[in-house]
Amino acid sequence: MGRFRTLPQSFYRRPAELVARDLLGRYLVRDLDGSRLVLRIVETEAYLGAEDRASHAWGGRRTRRTSALFRDGGFAYVYLIYGMYHCLNAVTGDEEDGAAVLIRAGEALEGAALMKTHRSLIREPRPGDLAGGPGKLCQALAIDGGLNRTPLFEGSLRVTTGREVADSGVSIGPRVGIDYAGEAAAWPLRFCELGNREVSRPRP
DNA sequence: CGGAAGATCCACT
DNA sequence: GTGGATCTTCCGA
16 A cells, blocks of 8 residues: 555545545545554545535535535535434635535455454445445445544545546445535536446436 | 424344 | 434524
């Protein structure tokens, strides 16, 4: 893994849709006590901020939960959903933008056995079981609210260069689970690696 | 202040 | 395909 370099904060200080596209194929590295977990990112979604009805920052909403969204790019926004699961975002752009990229799915490159333990899987995982969804991905990497507001360009959770995806291998479509968002529900802000078995449902 | 819905997942039918 | 788990936030009374 020595040839992979941690992406600098400047990587994130761009529009969310560019960062979302550019995160495909990058490696999400999680250092725990004595072990390292690595997921290759295969699915992301961009959330644009105040003008995006699907975003937690819609209309400039700012609560205790969403305050991390309004930092400058490069930090993690981790929130609890349905009272049960966590979702990992990379904040993008500049301070006050409220924009971010949701990391929705990855394929395990290192530490799959430990990820399986974190996921409490009984059976041998089928494609998509280990980290094929935002909640599963956080469980697999032991990500919870303790990592909210932490940097992704240094520290125990970070993103590195990886095996990137050519434009011909990218599928772009509407985001998942935001039917309530009016016109924004149709915006093409979900990015997947075409044909990858770890991409979550609905598969493009 | 109560109810509902949510960037989800799992077990069960 | 359906419903339950369980917490934050929003909205109407």
